[in-house]
Amino acid sequence: MIPDPLSHLTRRQLFSSCGIGVGKIALASMLAADQSYASSTTGLHHVAKAKRVIFLFMAGAPSQLDLFDYKPKLVELEGQPIPPSVIAGQRYAFIQPDAAVLSPRFKFSRHGESGAEISEILPHTAAIADDLAIIRSVHTDQFNHAPAQLLVNTGSPIPGRPAIGSWLTYGIGSEANDLPGFVVLTSGGSLSGGAAMWSAGFLPGEHQGVPFRSEGDPILHVANPPGVSQQTQRQTLDLIQQLNQDRLSVVGDPEIATRIEAYEMAYRMQSRTPELMDYAGEDAATLEMYGAEPGKPSFANNCLMARRLAERGVRFIQVYQADWDHHSNVEGGLKKQCKLTDQACAALIKDLKRRGLLEDTLVIWGGEFGRTPMVEASAALGRSGGRDHHPQAFTMWMTGGGIRTGQTIGKTDELGFHPIESPVHVHDIQATILHQLGIDHERLTFNYAGRPFRLTDIHGNVIASVVDR
Amino acid sequence: MLLFAESSRPLRPLYRRPANFVCIALACIVGWLPACGAFAEGDPAVDYQREVRPILAGKCFTCHGPDDAAREADLRLDEATDAMHDRGGYQAIKPGDHRESEVWQRLVTDDADLRMPPADGHEPLSPAQIETLARWIDQGAKYETHWAFVPPSKPPVPTTPNAATPIDAFVNRAMIEAGLQPSPPADPYGIVRRIYLDLIGIPPTPEEADTFVADSSPLGYSRLVDSLIARPEYAERWARPWLDLARYADTNGYEKDRPRTIWPYRDWVLNAIASDMPFDQFTIRQLAGDMIPGGTDEDRIATGFHRNTMLNEEGGIDPQEYRFHAMVDRVGTTGTVWMGLTVGCAQCHTHKYDPITHTDYYAMFALLNAADEPEHEVADPEVAARREAITAEIRQREDRLIQEHLISASDAETRSDITTAFEEFVAATGAEARDWQVMVPASMESTMPTLTVQDDGSILASGDVTKREVYRLTFPPQQDGTPFTAIRLEALPDESLPAGGPGMAFYEGRRGDFFLSKLTIHIGDHASKLEKPSASYGKISIGSGSADAGNVIDGEGSTGWSTSGAEGEANRWVANFEKPFSPDSPWTVEMVFERHFAAALGRFRISLASGDEATAVAFDAATEAELVKWQGDPSLIDPSLIDALRRRFIHESDLMKEHRKAIASLRAKMPQPVRTLVMRERPTGNERVTHRYHRGEYLQPREEVAPAVPAVFAIGDGPTPTNRYQFAKWLVSDSNPMFARVTVDRAWRDLFGRGIVHTAGDYGTQSEPPSHQELLDYLATRFVSEGMSIKRLHREIVMSDAYRRSSHRRPEVLAVDPVNKLLAIGPRRRLEGERIRDAILSSSGLLAHRMGGPSVFPPQPTGVTARAYGNVKWNDSRGADRYRRSVYTYAKRTAPFAALGVFDGPTGETCLPRRDTSNSPLQALTLMNDAMFLEMAQAIADDVARQIDPHDQHATAAAIFRRLITRPPTQSEVTAIVDFHQSLDADDVSRWMLVARALMNLDEVITTP
Secondary structure (H helix, E strand, O other), rough: OOHHHHOOOOOHOOOOOOOEOHHHHHHHHHHHOOOOOOOOOOOOOOOOOOOOEEEEEEOOOOOOHOOOOHHHHHHHHHHOOHHHHHOOOOOOOOOOOOOOOOOOOEEEEOOOOOOOOEHHHHHHHHHHHHEEEEEEEEEOOOOHHHHHHHHHOOOOOOOOOOOOHHHHHHOOOEOOOOOOOEEEEEEEOOOOOOHHHHOOOOOOOEEEEEEEEOOOOOOOOOOOOOOOOOHHHHHHHHHHHHHHHHHHHHOOOOOHHHHHHHHHHHHHHHHHHHHHHOHOOOOOOHHHOOOOOOOOOOOOOOOHHHHHHOOOOOEEEEEEEOOOOOOOOOHHHHHHHHHHHHHHHHHHHHOOOOOOOOHHHEEEEEEEOOEEEEEEEEEEOEEEEEEEEOOOOOOEEEEEEEEEEEEEOOOOOOOOOEEEEEEEEEEHHHHHHHOOOOOOOOOOEEEEEEEEEEEOOOOOOHHHHEOOO | OOOOOOOOOOOOOOOOOOOOHHHHHHHHHHHOOOOOOOOOOOOOOOHHHHHHHHHHHHOOOOOHOOOOOOOOOOOOOOOOHOOOOOOOEEEEOOOOOOHHEHHHHHHHHOOOOOOOOOOOOOOOOOHHHHHHHHHHHHHHOOOOOOOOOOOOOOOOOOOOOOOHHHHHHHHHHHHHHHOOOOOOOOHHHHHHHHHHHHHHHOOHHHHHHHHHHHOOOHHHHHHHHHHHHHHHHHHHHHHHHHHHHOOOOOOOOOOOEOOOOOHHEEEHHHHHHHHHOOOHHHHHHHHHHHHHHOOHHHHHHHHHHHHHOOOOOOOOHHHHHHHHHHHHHHHHHHHHHHHHOOOHHHOOOOOOOOOOOHHHHHHHHHHHEEEEEEEEEEEOHHHHHHHHHHHHEEEEEEHHHHHHHHHHHHHOOOOOOOHHHHHHHHHEEEEEEHOOEOOOEEEEEEOOOOEEOOOOOEEEEEOOOOEEEEEEEEEOOOOOOOOOOEEEEEEEOOOHHHHHHEEEOOOOOOOOOOEEEEEEEEEOOOEEEEEEEEHHHEEEOOOOOOHHHHHHHOOOOOOOOOOOOOOOOOOEEEEEEEEEOOOOOEEEEEEEEEEOOOOOOOOOEEEEEEOOOOOOOOOOOHHHHHHHHHHHHHHHHHHHHHHOOOOOOOOOOOOHHHOHHHHHHHHOOOOOOOOOOOEEEOOOOOOOEEEEEEOOOOOOOOOOOOOOOOOOOOOOOOOOHHHHHHHHHHHHHOOOOOHHHHHHHHHHHHHHHOOOOOOOOOOOOOOOOOOOOOHHHHHHHHHHHHOOOOOHHHHHHHHHHHHHEEEOOHHHHHOOOOOOOOOOOOOOOOHHHHHHHHHHHHHHHHOOOOOOOEEOOOOOHHHHOOOOOOOOOOOOHHHHHHHHOOHHHHOOOOOOOHHHOOOOOOOOOOOOOOOOOOOOOHHHHHHOOHHEEEEEEEEHHHHHHHHHHOOOOOHHHHHHHHHHHOOOHHHHHHHHHHHHHHHHOOOOOHEEEEEEEHHHHHHHEEEEO
């Protein structure tokens, strides 16, 4: 029997904010005397395998056909249109469905004991193949970036729903008391889905993802203003707290107590941030492994930061790398992107593993959809040798946090057009993420506009084959 | 819940165990039920609305409610008839006997297969809930209509002792019934701060507060309320919650989130609120101002309300899919704002709880679905006058150039190169002109738009448009003259098109753009080949490709002709037939418009000509026709033609380059008219068809649905609305039982922080029961009978004792009423971000008072918008615009102004009936460290230093305190502030700034007292 949690519950925890401490839902079940306490470690609905998530989101949609899903048939059909029976009724963003086939741009070979088939431009990922569960049969409903990115990040193609990270801090809180529970790191160009991808939607505002700025102070306004020393800041805070405390004793509004706690937490964030940003503790070998250069914003730096945030108890770390949208010259585009990301992704997994963090950190890699087996070319737009958006099938991988690795799941047809084995919808990915954190995706709900909402809408199934039993 | 297992199986009674057995089994499960037997007569009466309906709605209606499609076992529990229907010897609900009611047996049976709700993921009923149902059945199982669906009738005001106003009579009665005593009135400094912040959104100055406190007249408060309601700032304060509902923003949302112009709509709202426009008028104008007979420009601008929906400009989207989403938003928003119903739930299926069917939803959709979405030029005399002046000056300069170079210089002595060039130009132009014959098609087809022939033989497209648009025009045979040798396509402007046309592009590409990928001509099946194409102008938007005339006939779909940048102007594309064209049977012209955005031509005309090789000339068709006549007989030259030639020459000839520079710079100075987004109802005969969409999915349209209000409301006399205007009028009529309640409750919520119905935006059967239903109906009926004045409503509420009470918490009250539903304690709420910023701006003396106009850019760190798509720059406003009220702050959907967003400000993505009030460390960081607030702190310190000797530390501390918090500080507060001041390691100026900065962070500053 779990000890009575209420005996440990302080007033401060009750007033916890910014996704700190136990989540609102967990708190509610703790306070309902007839229900047993579910902490973030025992899980909200069942035993959790993972405590935190790092989502390596490849925005723009990498070409699965050139990275993970090798289709020799495309070589054979190069330059010919796809059979009309396959393309009937499909909607595309830029091309007409009868565009010619474009063969895989790179060589593939098998890696690890699992024999995963991986492209030559992902050598580092290939080297950790046995640590991955590669899912080649992911599909989505959306064929344009913004809606598709929102669908992966929030479960809905229309802006305004809570992000996965928001659902998590709402449901189970965060273990960090000096950092936000949901942090967003970005690199590369613009993100189509924008801030709506880390919005708390209709959940309370404190569950919003906090975007770290890649230059200057990571959190907006976390640094003292010019000319204000840390001592002055502390003195200022002391005056604020003292006067607020006085007022609390007169007015008796518990919101004032919450505000006092929020200011203390703000101060802790201010104090903690320099240490978080200081990479002096990272040895040269680690920096080299990631390809990270302190002070120089990059995906590699963000991967290292993701590990540091994971160590500090942040619940959901969203790492975005933009620029995967290769409508033209998919070959050149992929070479560039893989050079920027492959090494750091693999380094993150290795680093988490050697620190014992991988077992309870769930890591996901993937974009919002796949790319067409057909070529994209357009004189008006000056494009050639590209691939258009392909929602019907794409590849993601997962590892850590209780995921069964060393396997490749799902299969697409010989054109890489549709999944023909174990199709996995993005809602299934979401259901699986929640599952690994001890949450039943059908039971984590929030009442809004007259009905209960959930991350997976009315869909989603946990992917049984990747969930360790 | 699935009350009766398996839908295919008819409802059958349970195996009838001996009654005793059931009871024993039950007693084991639910040991608290009275042993076998109906509940005693003396049990308290169960209230269906308050106690029973929420249980049934929450646990049963999903499968046994209004939704035909989801219904199990052919049983409805939301209506008495079906629930009590005799099903062959038994009833689901048998009034008076819960044990003989199948429902109850199914709730308590120990057979897991039969027990309801089914175990798979459904929450069971609690013992107390089962007991409530049993008592309700025993008391006769009386169903009542949900309170909100019954039109309000004015309740008598109760005679409650010591009630200052009718509101207090209702509030105090409930309070006394609960054994509570009201708090005393707030102290005068508290109430004056509260009423200022609530009515005008900024706090009183210390002087204004002192004047009020010193006024011992019993009418002092009432006078203050009247004066505040009359101030222009009242509109700036109260526009904000309405703009939250309207989901107002200055950008389009989604990926690119480009700017839009719709601030004239915001100005309309400000003016309507300032002038206290009656709410029915306020409603009708915003929903259907374009359809009001004799409607004004202002009425059309008001229709921006439903143009605040987002617009997806991502390359490659299906534009009709996002129009569908915008319509979904309009239906949902209309339901929330005027019906207090979450009609959005019925987008995918019949509402599980409220009586809105799937078809009802699309019938409402159809009411709003008949409009086009153009822009409306806002009449601005200032802009018009400037445009006129510049046009006149350009004309004058042209006249001078003509006079100087072409007229004065035309005789033998003064001739110049220019004169010669002009003569050559005239000759060449004359030779180029062809006698074009306009061809009028006998029939036309398009992928989506409606094509209609205009009087001048041109064809106008209207309505919706797709990304790949094919126009197929069929013409009658032409064989009575000489064979034709050339074809001309004119791309023509039209006011009805985006940016004046000629194209229909309204997103992603330039507005008014088109992109002609292919043009082919056939006689029957035989293709008539074209060659030697030319165009009067060509440029494409988005992309690096060419816009050459030849692209149209090169057989390559991704190239084409476009006249981007020449919106509002006519241009021409001409090609010659390889072989003379003499169609002896019907012939067709097929045009394909294909880009990654919708880019069809909106207005165009087809002509044919005979003669030598034709090219596209620089003149419009009318001038070209004149040129042709002139060719025939030079003596017939029309003076206006000469004038046109001269002006064209000035603008084309290389020799005039230097001379026309001044004209070019004048043109660049021409102010663009402001165009705001509006609705325009389509003409009869061109209606948009609305379908029901299976599962609410755009790709699954089903049967057509006619416009109507939901069947449950189609009661009473008079015809049911069939268009948007009638619908708007219906929404604010007695036929809609909801709007007045929802509207008065919104005012109540804005002033008390909590509505009489707590579930803002939802008054349906799932809503929390009203805390004071009679009060709600009293306010609603009075609102209507007193002319729907919002100002009067606000006044009535703030004049109540309930509003004026002290907000100090009293534990003995909260023990009984933890959320202060009964209002024994006065309202105390954190301000929203706008009022926080405005209040501090006002305290600092920086606030600029200019009302209305385009949005402004107060300072914020560059990184905030840089993260948005396209690395958007935020150029801080200079001067007064830096310090305007926050309602004018530029609202970028994907990167809301940081200091407002952090205090739960809206993104403008959806209708927001109630804001969250979170309390987070990021708010602390903003108030402590954001340079915008530091600037205000400095201003306070500087301003106070001008009035009070900074060496008088106590007086300075008190003055800063009062500017921010209104009330005089206590002695110990002054001491704490002075101690802080003295302990700082900084110079005097900075020290008082740091004091102001610290005090700005106090809870009292951002909270109504």
